[in-house]
Amino acid sequence: xxxxxxxxxIRIFQIIVMSLLLGTGVFVYDFTLNYQQVALTFIAGILSQxxxxxxxxxxxxxxxxxxxxxxxxxxxxxANSLWVHPLVSVIAISSKFWFQVSKKHFFNPSxxxxxxxxxxFPNTWLSPGQWGSTTSSGIWLAAIGCLIASRAKRIDIxxxxxxxxxxxxxxxxxxxxxxxxxxxxxxxxxxxxLFAFFMISDPKTSPDHIFGKIILALIIATLSLFMxxxxxxxxGHIYALIGTSFFVPLLNKWIQAESFKWRNNEDFRxxxxxxxxxx
Amino acid sequence: xxxxxxxxxxxMSIANHLQAFCGFYVAKADTSLYNKASQVxxxxxxxxxxxxxxxxxxxxxxxxxxxxxxxxxLKEGQVNVGEKKLFSxxxxxxxxxxxxxxxxxxxxxxxQKSFFSGMKNLPTDTMRNTGGGSNSHGxxxxxxxxxxxxxxxxxxxxxxxxLETWLRxxxxxxxxxxxxxxxxxxxQEMKFFVAKVNxxxxxxxxxxxxxxxxxxxxxEKFMLPIRLGMLNAKGPQELxxxxxxxxxxxxxxxxxxxxxxxxxNIPVYVKKxxxxxxxxxxxxxxxxxxxxxxFTEYFWDMGWCDPCAADPLSKEELRGLGVFWVNSDxxxxxxxxxxxxxxxxxxxxxxxxxxKETFPDDLMFQETKDKSNFQGRYVINHPWAADxxxxxxxxxxxxxxxxxxxxxxxxxxxxTGIDINxxxxxxxxxxxxxxxxxxxxxxxxxxxx
Numbered sequence: 001x002x003x004x005x006x007x008x009x010i011r012i013f014q015i016i017v018m019s020l021l022l023g024t025g026v027f028v029y030d031f032t033l034n035y036q037q038v039a040l041t042f043i044a045g046i047l048s049q050x051x052x053x054x055x056x057x058x059x060x061x062x063x064x065x066x067x068x069x070x071x072x073x074x075x076x077x078x079a080n081s082l083w084v085h086p087l088v089s090v091i092a093i094s095s096k097f098w099f100q101v102s103k104k105h106f107f108n109p110s111x112x113x114x115x116x117x118x119x120x121f122p123n124t125w126l127s128p129g130q131w132g133s134t135t136s137s138g139i140w141l142a143a144i145g146c147l148i149a150s151r152a153k154r155i156d157i158x159x160x161x162x163x164x165x166x167x168x169x170x171x172x173x174x175x176x177x178x179x180x181x182x183x184x185x186x187x188x189x190x191x192x193x194l195f196a197f198f199m200i201s202d203p204k205t206s207p208d209h210i211f212g213k214i215i216l217a218l219i220i221a222t223l224s225l226f227m228x229x230x231x232x233x234x235x236g237h238i239y240a241l242i243g244t245s246f247f248v249p250l251l252n253k254w255i256q257a258e259s260f261k262w263r264n265n266e267d268f269r270x271x272x273x274x275x276x277x278x279x
Numbered sequence: 280x281x282x283x284x285x286x287x288x289x290x291m292s293i294a295n296h297l298q299a300f301c302g303f304y305v306a307k308a309d310t311s312l313y314n315k316a317s318q319v320x321x322x323x324x325x326x327x328x329x330x331x332x333x334x335x336x337x338x339x340x341x342x343x344x345x346x347x348x349x350x351x352x353l354k355e356g357q358v359n360v361g362e363k364k365l366f367s368x369x370x371x372x373x374x375x376x377x378x379x380x381x382x383x384x385x386x387x388x389x390x391q392k393s394f395f396s397g398m399k400n401l402p403t404d405t406m407r408n409t410g411g412g413s414n415s416h417g418x419x420x421x422x423x424x425x426x427x428x429x430x431x432x433x434x435x436x437x438x439x440x441x442l443e444t445w446l447r448x449x450x451x452x453x454x455x456x457x458x459x460x461x462x463x464x465x466x467q468e469m470k471f472f473v474a475k476v477n478x479x480x481x482x483x484x485x486x487x488x489x490x491x492x493x494x495x496x497x498x499e500k501f502m503l504p505i506r507l508g509m510l511n512a513k514g515p516q517e518l519x520x521x522x523x524x525x526x527x528x529x530x531x532x533x534x535x536x537x538x539x540x541x542x543x544n545i546p547v548y549v550k551k552x553x554x555x556x557x558x559x560x561x562x563x564x565x566x567x568x569x570x571x572x573x574f575t576e577y578f579w580d581m582g583w584c585d586p587c588a589a590d591p592l593s594k595e596e597l598r599g600l601g602v603f604w605v606n607s608d609x610x611x612x613x614x615x616x617x618x619x620x621x622x623x624x625x626x627x628x629x630x631x632x633x634x635k636e637t638f639p640d641d642l643m644f645q646e647t648k649d650k651s652n653f654q655g656r657y658v659i660n661h662p663w664a665a666d667x668x669x670x671x672x673x674x675x676x677x678x679x680x681x682x683x684x685x686x687x688x689x690x691x692x693x694x695t696g697i698d699i700n701x702x703x704x705x706x707x708x709x710x711x712x713x714x715x716x717x718x719x720x721x722x723x724x725x726x727x728x
Contacts, residue, residue, distance in 0.1 A: 032649050080648055123648040129532045177439070177462035181639035186533070232499040234532050234645055 011064040018071040044086035045070035048093035072110030080123035101249035131190020164221035212251035308557030309374040316517035322601040329601030331493040344475040348464040350498040360427030371589035373577035373628035375655030385676035416441035428481040528649040529627040559695035577628035
């Protein structure tokens, strides 16, 4: 039964894993996050998605994506007030319908919401160190990510990103003469693995073709490293993901491949204005 | 898990008065509990940084030297010798604290007041070397001056072997492995701040101890180099970092930052052994986090405290620690969180125990926008000691004590890892008059042999 559910849609599995992470974070690690913020994120996000579903006549399964977006926001974004989370949630979900090329959104919704909040909303921040940086938790997250990755046929961009990012980090480490422990320490960072397996991995906002994925992963990894180690901007990877979003439709144009669908034989209803959005 | 109150920051000072602390401040657990702890004060706003380092060096003064990687060549005006007492002030102000409440007479409730207390002190740590001569080896002496009792050279180097050789030839006994530890800083074009004691100046001053060194510089990097300090470390190191910023709580970005457990009710007898309690508790927390986390012990506005473990630092004291955005006019006055128009000062106290294995990299920080006050606060509740047979409520009150004591015992055991039976015994010794909760389960003694 469970196997059938997971097989039919890996987003359910993703939701389970991300909820576990959120639960662990809130109960074990004492994130500076409270229940109201989590609740408001979900209420606002899901209502936005329902509004768009209704407005555009979409498939209800897109609610799962909305839940994943909300989980991403709750896991990462921190704020000093109660209004930030729901507003960001509405913007993140709506960005999928506002910004489209060839009827396909190109901003990763949770990353878009986070970047917008960090740049324009007062008193917001991310805590990249909150997951701890222990190898074991890293392996734990990675193992879960692996499982997800192996189920999502198109999630190979996660591995490509990790390969380029860690490769670059390793070369930097070697060049500067740091002890290997420092490389392992950085490589096992929970926030890096979260980003790789739960954010950049979104098949809807990554290129269709493997060559496109390689190019994009390389660019984002290079930008992440550059921002982190030369501009000293924490969370550079999220900015890099959003900054390169425009690139995805271009890559898809240049390197054609069959567009991703969440399920085989997925039958999307087409709305009156002929939008065919896969959320 | 602590649920945050979401007062908007403007309301916070009001909230303070509304929820005034009503208990007696009893004791604090300051850094004097650790006889080998480093203390650093980090002041940061934008890219302006002031670092003050306290060394509790206990050897021959001519053998003292310290090497700190710094991002730029520091001119003479950027280096200062600070006051040791300011460290004990900020330590006392931010130390985890014990507070006590007295149960009201169950027959006639009473109202209590609060009062404040003074301070104690003292920190420690060291890196040791010795000084002399000159030769090149790709090492450039970028600047050289004497500040207070310290002779200071700022070095830049082309490669770590050269720097190590230069330091050795100049009489600094560099520990093994220094070469590898220095290399990454050289590659990143950092400079080295090397200080040793000028005995003549030291004698003139007649000081028997070394005062803290402070340096001010601009740097994009918000970090604290700890790798070099581990070279001659024997066993785990203890470090306290007090970070003074304008806006919010500071945390590490490359290590987990966790808050110490706080607001916990513990047995009354802990009052006599708060130091031991705090040490055991910290040991236990370190163990639980496998020595891989940085602990937040305090985050508050510098203008007020509740309860106060020491008076808030005056503007003059804050400027002494390098808080450059505080004006020293009217220096004796204390900061007010709101009112003088002065920029606010927030203090985050971080405490970590580390080894090379658990903290391989330097500490990288970020200032968050988190403004929720936090303090390590432990609470004891004294039972009503007078005659409790006067009224009908008294029996209810007495009956409630055993389960309360049990809860306090469990709290203490969870926090410190102390055997709960030991704790129960101590509570019983202290309150023999309180009968244990003797509600036996129905099956107990059913098959007594």
